[in-house]
Amino acid sequence: MDRISWTDYFMAQSLVISTRSTCDRLMVGAVIVRNNRIIATGYNGSVSGLTHCIDHGCFVVDGHCIRTIHAEVNAVIQCAKMGISTDGAEIYITHFPCYNCSKVIIQAGIKKVHYLYDYHNDPNAIDLFNECDIQVSKHELSPHLFEQIKQLHLTNIDQQ
């Protein structure tokens, strides 16, 4: 079996992490990476210990659910909490970031944004990334990746 690329490796993890999201309007996952090492992950969810959208419905104001902290911000906060530098890092996100998250990403010193799915792709966020010289690239996961993982899993089970 071929080893998967670094991009697939981190991008696939952002997708797995998104499955922990507690707001089913959009399930987002983020992975912050420095020197090919994961330093933090995040998904969109409520403040720890408080009500989840998936249990009690969304908290919608002006057409947006404002209950959750976005995945990208949660990942940056995790670094702040644990005392880990995000300067010069890269971020892998399932969806193109919103304007607020784009500001947080840039201000945290993150230099590259990799994402999987287009999501509104806010033109103001695109301008901001350009102005601040942040590389943004969209990736596609290798189509056989999850089949490979499933096969590996089934083989591991058989060998038990």
Ligand SMILES: [Zn+2]
């Ligand atoms: Zn919600």
Ligand SMILES: [Zn+2]
């Ligand atoms: Zn956001």
